[in-house]
Amino acid sequence: MMRPEVKALLWRWREVVVALVVVTLMGLWAASSFGVMRWIALGFTALSVIFAIAAIQRARFDRGGGGFGAVEVDEGVVSFFSPLTGGQVEIEALIAVTLVPTGKGHAHWQLDAPGQPPLIIPVNAHGAEALFDVFVTLEGLETEKMLRQIKQTPDHPVVIWRKRTAVLH
Structure with missing residues (x-):
């Protein structure tokens, strides 16, 4: 055993x-x-x-699971399910990914998309390791920076990635 x-x-x-x-x-x-x-x-x-x-x-x-809720990534959509909250966001619609500390030694991912409330996902939610594959596909995301921030659990919200917008002249 x-x-x-x-x-x-x-x-x-x-x-x-x-x-x-x-x-x-x-x-x-x-x-x-x-x-x-x-x-x-x-x-x-x-x-x-x-x-x-x-x-x-x-x-x-991977933060080991055991957290609140469950994450599913399917056909370009991130879904979070829990008894109290949840939601979905299309990966293509993402404009920012932020690591938000809870003050209890854990953190949450905040996924922002225009026209909808932020999707808040505990880093240790069941299935949250699937977010790694989502995040590494985001153009300009610094993987090592993200991994360092997860390990340290910051004391203030940290923007991990923000979508670059085209500037038209």
Whole structure:
């Protein structure tokens, strides 16, 4: 039997573990190959390193769940469901993403779109890790800045991303 904390930690970092195993296997293949096969193996090794870096970023983003409500991302729409609040926002309509502290050591995502109230989502809501894939597609978002802010849980709202508007002259 495994302790729940250890099981949760392994589950959170599962993609990283798999990626590192693949990097190791590709590296061994590259080291034991010759000629063209070595170059192919080195290419796969480099590709698997890129996937490992992405897996590490995804694991750093995940706050472990157990929070209030549930998040779903489907067909370009982020939905948040909870007994007290909820809503939806189209990803294409987003104009800002803000990390808002609650004062209790946690934070919420605030997703802003024109013509509708902000969608507030706890960072540890069930399924909130799906927001990582949404956020990294936003043009100009600084992934490392976002990951640092999540880790630190700021004491004031921090704009993680704001849509650049075209200036017409």
